Amino acid sequence: MLLILLEGLLNKLGIIVVFVFLLSKSNFFKRYVLKEKLSLYDKIFFSFVFGGLGILFTYWGIPVHGGIANSRSIVVVAAGMLGGTAVGTGAGLIAGIHRMFVRGGPLTSFACGISTIIGGLIGGRFKKYIEEKQDKWLYGILIGIIVETIQMVIILLISRPFDEAFYLVRLIFMPMTFINAMGIGIFVILIEQIYDEQEKAGALKAQLALNIANCTLPYLRKGLNEFSAQETAEIIYKMTGSAAVAITNTEKILAHVGLGDDHHKKGDNIRTNITKRVIEEGRFMVAQERDEIDCINKNCSLKSVIVVPLKEQEKTIGTLKLYKNRENSITSSDIELAKGLGHLFSTQLELSQIDYQKELLSQSEIKALQAQIQPHFLFNALNTIVSFCRTDPNQARELLLKLSYYLRSSFKNQEDFIPLEKEIQLVEAYLSIEQARFSERLKVEYDIEPNMNIAIPPLILQPIVENAVKHGLLPKSEGGTVKISAYSENKEAIIKIKDDGVGMSKDQVQCLLDTRCKKEGVGVSNVNNRLQSIYGHKLEIDSDLGHGTAVIIRIPLKGCKKVESDISG
Missing domain, CATH: 3.30.450.40 (GAF domain)
Structure with a gap:
């Protein structure tokens, strides 16, 4: 009898899986699943939809010694896991009341009706909990086992005579628990595919947005x-x-x-x-x-x-x-x-709206500063943000704010001098995005002396920091640390960018400072020329091949522009 019952439930599970698969491919159902917030109408409508399916699965069950072996709990629990407590409870009430008073199986009718309502409630209460988990289908199976176990306990507590109820539970517990728990797990897998498709569509939309932006740039x-x-x-x-x-x-x-x-x-x-x-x-x-x-x-x-x-x-x-x-x-x-x-x-x-001629000292500086916002950096930043949208929306929001600040600050600086604080904030925005991309491979340290209220030329630090990250740290499989320091010493403001990356040879250092060199480093050579023309000091670069690089900027405090700022390090 047990094998016959198991075989019958398996056959019905196969049909249910096909039905759920087809349902998951419908645009109507996808829109429901992907809604961030259900309206009252949505909750009522889908309570009746899933409750109606619960009634259908009751009629479709297998009569067994005064009870019905069925898969009603699959759709009722799924209703709660998809729509929350209100939808789960609503579907449970509809299917449960029907089981109590309409459908046969008198031994367990009332007990199964109560357990159906409880199953929908449990599914709804677990919705937020499993949304944060990776293997959601495993939790779906676990919830199915819990719901079926509760149902069997309720049958033993309520149904009479007890001997018949106990015999029925012994007969249907294993096959119903196994089949219905697996059904809920499969249902969750199919629903997760909808979310995965949405994520892939979102990534394609991000790529499309970049392609459109690239095509429209000459006009806008x-x-x-x-x-x-x-x-x-x-x-x-x-x-x-x-x-x-x-x-x-x-x-x-x-x-x-x-x-x-x-x-x-x-x-x-x-x-x-x-x-x-x-x-x-x-x-x-x-x-x-x-x-x-x-x-x-x-x-x-x-x-x-x-x-x-x-x-x-x-x-x-x-x-x-x-x-x-x-x-x-x-x-x-x-x-x-x-x-x-x-x-x-x-x-x-x-x-x-930006007048590049007023912002920069020469046409070569225009090209060098424009090169700082490279298309691949913007693309990688947006891809990183897209990946955080479902896993960590707050982090995605913070990164969008950082990217927005970075873009605006990099292209909006029209003054000859800006506060050191603003330049540090630009660097922080850039490094925050890179840290999100490379996680533990990139570590950042700041050591900024309080009350360094000086003004410096814009876009002085960012090219050096970017060079340290891209060409110093990331070539190392384990990554490394970049440290940014600023302090006063002997009537000079000292700004140091130090990394423990791959380092450079003397020829590479020379190339880095030469605008005629066609290799990487045009931004750094531009910074070097601007500092020399304004202050008469070149960049100081101390690099040890295989051990890292330190770049020092010296700005005379005598006659140095002071600014009002509340920077505190």
Whole structure:
């Protein structure tokens, strides 16, 4: 009898797995799983969906000595693990009450109904706990074993006569526990595949955003106008497959490409209220239905949209809009793509306002400083941030702030001199991103003397620190430490960047300081020339091949610019 029961449950589990697999591939179900927060309607709707499946699996069970061997607990526990306590309990109540009063198996009807409700509650309570775990399917199996064990205990406590209940439990405990626990584990695996697909889609969107930013850079570097907006919108339209792409300033439509161009016309006043709200509030907004877009043309074929602000100096100067021609079709990856483009475009527009001729001493300095923000660094930084988005959202947010500060500070310095504190902060932002990428391979130490309130030329330290990391520490498999010190000595401010990396030969040091050398180090040679022209001091480089490098900057305190600052080291 035990083997027959096990075989029957296995056959039904196979059909359930196929059903769940097909369900996991539907866009409707994926949108539910990937929602960050369920609405009240979502919770009620999916409580009935999973509760209905629980009823179906009850009818589909195998009658055994006054009980029913079934897989009802799989969907009820899964409901809680996906939708939280409310959905799990709701599904448990629907399937459990049905088991109590409608379906046969009188010996265990009431006990199984109670255990079904408890199973949904347990699944919901464990949702947040297992979200932080790696092997979630193992925890799904464990929860399944716990729920089935509780059900058997409840049967023994409530069902009468006890002898028949005990006989039934002995007969169904092992096969039901094994089958249903495995079913829950398989369900969790299939759901995790949805999240994995979402992560891969997010990585592709990040790559797409970088490709678009690269293609639009020549236009947006000329500022936000009808020409640059039209070229940019056409590039985005071709590369993203959106139903329409639009770019506005704070008053007018600068470009609209795709559906709706019969009434969303270049030069017209902004026509959608959602765009006006984004400009007013300075934050992105999503409209999943045509009524939420609130276009003044009631026959507009555009059904959903993500609108992100374009900013300069934290001031909203326009919007970027990606439209779809179906309602509820804006996915989380679409949102991340639009937000990423908005951030990159804002940075590009800020760059368009910078006068490089006033910032730098010569054209060679322009090329050298532009080279500091290399495309591969930006790409690697964004990839690192993407990898933290699910595992550590707070860390991802901090890294985005660091990257934003790094980009803006690197391209926005127009003064001849800036506070040492700001230069240190730029270096800290760069190193924070590199530490996130390379983890234990890169260690950083700071030893900044308090009250070093001096001003120095911008972008003096960052090229040296970057050179120490890229060419000093990272070639070592175990990495190493870079230490940044600043102190006063003999009427001089001494700034030292020291690493315990691979070091350099005398020829390599000479090449590093020579702008004519075609190898790495143009940024460092630029720093050396600027220091020599301003202060009459060259960089001092002490390097021991195989043991590390120390670079010293000497700035005379006599006549040195003082600044007000609250730097404390």
